[in-house]
Amino acid sequence: MNLAAPLRPPLLLLIASGVLAVGVxxxxxxxxPLLPRENPETSEAVVPDAVERVAPAVVSVYSTRAxxxxxxxxxxxxxxxxxxxxxxxxxxxxxxxxxxxIVTNHHVVDGATELRxxxxxxxxxxxxxxxxDPQTDVALVRIxxxxxxxxxxxxxxxxxxxxxxxxxxxxxxxxxxxxxxxxSAKGRANIGILDDENFLQTDxxxxxxxxxxxxxNLKGEVIGINTAIATRTGGFQGVGFAIPxxxxxxxxxxxxxxxxxxxxxxxxxxxDLTPPLARAFKDGPERGAIVTDVPEKxxxxxxxxxxxxxxxxxxxxxxxxxxxxxxxxxxxGAGARxxxxxxxxxxxxxxxxxxxxxxxxxxxxxxxxxxxxxEPAGSSSGLDGVGVGAVxxxxxHRAGVDEEGGVIVMSVLPSSSSSGLRRxxxxxxxGSQLVHSSSELREAVRRSDDPVLLRVRRADSCLYLxxxx
Numbered sequence: 001m002n003l004a005a006p007l008r009p010p011l012l013l014l015i016a017s018g019v020l021a022v023g024v025x026x027x028x029x030x031x032x033p034l035l036p037r038e039n040p041e042t043s044e045a046v047v048p049d050a051v052e053r054v055a056p057a058v059v060s061v062y063s064t065r066a067x068x069x070x071x072x073x074x075x076x077x078x079x080x081x082x083x084x085x086x087x088x089x090x091x092x093x094x095x096x097x098x099x100x101x102i103v104t105n106h107h108v109v110d111g112a113t114e115l116r117x118x119x120x121x122x123x124x125x126x127x128x129x130x131x132x133d134p135q136t137d138v139a140l141v142r143i144x145x146x147x148x149x150x151x152x153x154x155x156x157x158x159x160x161x162x163x164x165x166x167x168x169x170x171x172x173x174x175x176x177x178x179x180x181x182x183x184s185a186k187g188r189a190n191i192g193i194l195d196d197e198n199f200l201q202t203d204x205x206x207x208x209x210x211x212x213x214x215x216x217n218l219k220g221e222v223i224g225i226n227t228a229i230a231t232r233t234g235g236f237q238g239v240g241f242a243i244p245x246x247x248x249x250x251x252x253x254x255x256x257x258x259x260x261x262x263x264x265x266x267x268x269x270x271x272d273l274t275p276p277l278a279r280a281f282k283d284g285p286e287r288g289a290i291v292t293d294v295p296e297k298x299x300x301x302x303x304x305x306x307x308x309x310x311x312x313x314x315x316x317x318x319x320x321x322x323x324x325x326x327x328x329x330x331x332x333g334a335g336a337r338x339x340x341x342x343x344x345x346x347x348x349x350x351x352x353x354x355x356x357x358x359x360x361x362x363x364x365x366x367x368x369x370x371x372x373x374x375e376p377a378g379s380s381s382g383l384d385g386v387g388v389g390a391v392x393x394x395x396x397h398r399a400g401v402d403e404e405g406g407v408i409v410m411s412v413l414p415s416s417s418s419s420g421l422r423r424x425x426x427x428x429x430x431g432s433q434l435v436h437s438s439s440e441l442r443e444a445v446r447r448s449d450d451p452v453l454l455r456v457r458r459a460d461s462c463l464y465l466x467x468x469x
Contacts, residue, residue: 046218050166051178053220054094055118056184057151058213060170061104061127061141063089063112066420074249090168092213093117093141094151094222096252100125100143103252105213105385106132109139111420117143118175131255135263136243137227138251139212141379151214154221156244158184159200167204167226169213179205188241189323197409199241200224206240215242224248250331260423263330264355266305267298270322273310281310283346289322303353306344313341330358381438383452383467384443385413386421388438405436406457420465422458429455 039047065087086219091108095101104119109115111382115127125143162174163183181204188199202215208225215224224242231237254261270289271277291309294300309321315338326368332338335359342349381388387410409425427435431448445452451466 002379018374021047046207047164047166047180048219050216050218051168053215054151054216054222055168055176055178056149057095058120058168058175058176059093059095059102059116060209061091061093061102061108061212062116063091063109064114064116065089065111065114082229090170090173090209091211092209092226094212094225095148096153096213098146098148098150100145100148101130101256102127102141102143103225104139104141105135105225106137106139107227108212109141110134115141117141118306119145119148131259131261133251133255135261136247136251138225138243138248138255139251140255151216151222152220153245153249154217154219154223155199156223156246159186159217159223159244161186163225164218165202165204166216166218167202167206167210167213167242168216169206169210169226171205171207173209181205184239189321190312198226198244198247198323201246202240202242203238204240205236207236221245222248254331260336263358264332264334264336265298265354265358266300266303266329266353267295268300268305269293270311270325272322281343285310285343288319288343289325299353299356303351305340305342305351305353309343310343311340312343312348315339330354333359370465381407381409381427382442383421387411388427390437391426405434407435407438407441421454421456421467426457427454428457 065362085436089108089112091104093102093108109129109132112129115129117125117127119125123145125145127141127143130140130142159324161183165181165183167179167181168176168229171179181202183200184203185201188201189197200215200223202224204215207231210226211228213226214222215226217223223245225245225248226240226242228241229236230239231239251261269292271292273285273288273290275286277290288310290308291300291305291311294305294307311325312330313319314325315332317328329338332355334355336355338353338355340351340353342351388407389410391406391408406426406428409421409423409427411423412421427441429435430441430444431452433440433444433447435444451468454465454467456463456465
């Protein structure tokens with residue numbers, strides 16, 4: 001999978017012309033059954049009407065990040081500038097609130113030190129990230145403007161395969177562009193792009209620069225956010241993917257409320273119940289998710305779930321697939337008590353489980369403050385806009401830094417000049433000095449030159465960052 005190919009001059013514009021033969025009715029004869037009958041919903045006027053409803057709310061997003069910085073695998077269009085050691089990224093977005101809140105892709109804003117947003121009317125604003133979720137590739141950006149046009153969101157669950165759709169965005173950086181196609185598939189998962197996948201697939205042309213822009217229906221409703229393409233050449237080859245609108249609005253609500261997405265987990269491994277497997281479970285259900293493993297430590301084991309159980313209902317709703325169930329568990333959040341209906345040995349059981357926090361919860365940003373007065377969470381670190389906190393001995397042991405110690409990054413304000421740090425990072429060293437507390441970090445930062453050299457643990461890797469005070 002490759003979302004974006006680098007734009008290298010010269011850009012060839014291939015113009016093709018031709019004649020399309022269409023059937024013509026003569027007199028009162030019935031048209032050929034092979035030719036489509038006229039449908040007012042798909043008449044020629046509908047497409048421009050739909051575009052006119054949404055296009056004013058579509059924006060272009062230009063990002064600046066450190067050159068050579070590895071962002072997500074869904075990297076937006078980037079053109080490196082070796083003289084300034086920065087890269088310029090390009091994407092799109094869509095206004096969802098009149099006070100300047102924009103939905104775009106996480107990979108469009110990931111690692112950006114500066115965001116520039118250009119509206120359809122060519123006004124330009126500086127943007128700041130309100131919240132971001134790598135697992136679904138959804139991010140929110142705010143600009144300082146009021147009374148802006150807003151796009152209406154439709155119900156992606158009602159989208160039909162074969163339905164005509166339009167993609168709008170700053171394709172290849174040449175300006176706002178509209179392309180058309182159909183929905184070629186729904187519920188695309190296991191593509192290997194994101195942790196949480198449930199894509200709409202389309203053959204509407206999506207190119208670098210379209211990332212974060214809307215996929216709309218003929219009513220002028222946003223039914224998805226364009227995020228990736230499948231390609232072997234770096235260009236569009238007829239297979240594009242969009243995040244469905246229901247997932248986008250769900251993540252948007254959480255990011256606006258909390259600034260991050262905290263996912264729940266039960267602690268088990270799941271597999272789809274296929275027809276052959278359903279037949280193997282005699283007198284068993286036809287749909288559901290099979291529990292293939294239950295770790296010794298976890299909410300599932302504590303609740304009594306066993307290997308071989310089939311989860312058929314979650315919170316009173318049927319389970320259609322393991323991917324769907326994982327998403328529903330994740331979005332209920334840590335600490336929630338959920339009811340599962342399980343089939344086991346030809347009997348149906350009800351089990352209540354208290355969800356734990358998933359390790360893959362999004363790192364997030366400072367919580368959105370509608371007054372604009374964002375404050376970093378945690379203790380002062382001595383670094384601009386960065387809040388830190390103490391780390392438990394168990395966390396240090398799992399990170400493999402028992403003897404070194406460290407402090408955890410609790411928050412990084414969007415306006416912070418300490419670019420590169422993320423919520424959840426473990427700061428082990430500052431200015432060649434090991435730190436075990438926020439006070440030690442502040443003292444090390446005070447003694448260090450500006451920028452400060454930090455050694456940081458992030459997930460399973462260790463890296464150095466040069467961070468401004």
